[in-house]
Amino acid sequence: MKVDKLNWQILELLQKNARLSNAEIGRKVGLSSPAVAERIRKMEDTGLIKGYTTSIDYSQSGYQLFAIITLRAFMGKLKPFLDTVKQFDEVINCYRITGNENIIMEVVFTDHFHLEEFIDKMITYGETRTHIVLSNVVEDRPIIKR
């Protein structure tokens, strides 16, 4: 599956603003809107485009704390963790990783009581390390052609 130049242009525009109309995209890349629609549909079908999301300001939505939490699972506890992590609403992203820790998560909290509560829940699964996010230096940078 290779991505041609036009699709890269479309992807770049969509990454910067997913709510652009097909017609507007077409104007910028030099295609008619049905052509844009067709190309986007195909990229959705192959899974190259996974979805369209909206980024929300955590603090304005009542989540004052944003943290990166690593987990080093206890013997036999990784599987149970993986099976239940989807149920924790606070976890925005969760990756399995190589290295000393097995898991890294991006998690939102209303306050430090909420954070404490979450860490307590993690104790059954393994050893955690919590990093409070102070600021977002680079945020959702669009992927470009390489």
Added chain:
Amino acid sequence: MKVDKLNWQILELLQKNARLSNAEIGRKVGLSSPAVAERIRKMEDTGLIKGYTTSIDYSQSGYQLFAIITLRAFMGKLKPFLDTVKQFDEVINCYRITGNENIIMEVVFTDHFHLEEFIDKMITYGETRTHIVLSNVVEDRPIIKR
């Protein structure tokens, strides 16, 4: 700035699919499309909605490696790093964090040569730790009301 129930419904829909039309959102939450448009406009204006992005399958777009890299900056090297990190196309997200490390980054690479090249560039700024992402257990979970 408080978010009422209708706006939470709209936000939830938009987080799941940013390309939903206002009319479609209106049907689901019981509002007319101008009312939806107006509410969305206000949430954009206050910054609660930060933007609309498209998630792309990294491997299909030619980036076979996805890594989480932490940086523990050398004395006096954090500032120079923060000033230049925006120029590295590979860095999708970069956070300043508390703890032993100062920085945590999500980075995409075409292959392990590309990764090596990046780590070499980081050496001037500090000590890095690289975690290859094996899988994405939870991905871009929508924020919900708490």
Added chain:
DNA sequence: AATGAAATATACTCCCT
């Protein structure tokens, strides 16, 4: 794989409540 045209659907603006 893209265009142009026709039909349908949506968005936008304005006024009214």
Added chain:
DNA sequence: AGGGAGTATATTTCATT
């Protein structure tokens, strides 16, 4: 803050190249 009407624009489908 939301509804409704009218206009402009967008999307979708299809025939054509």
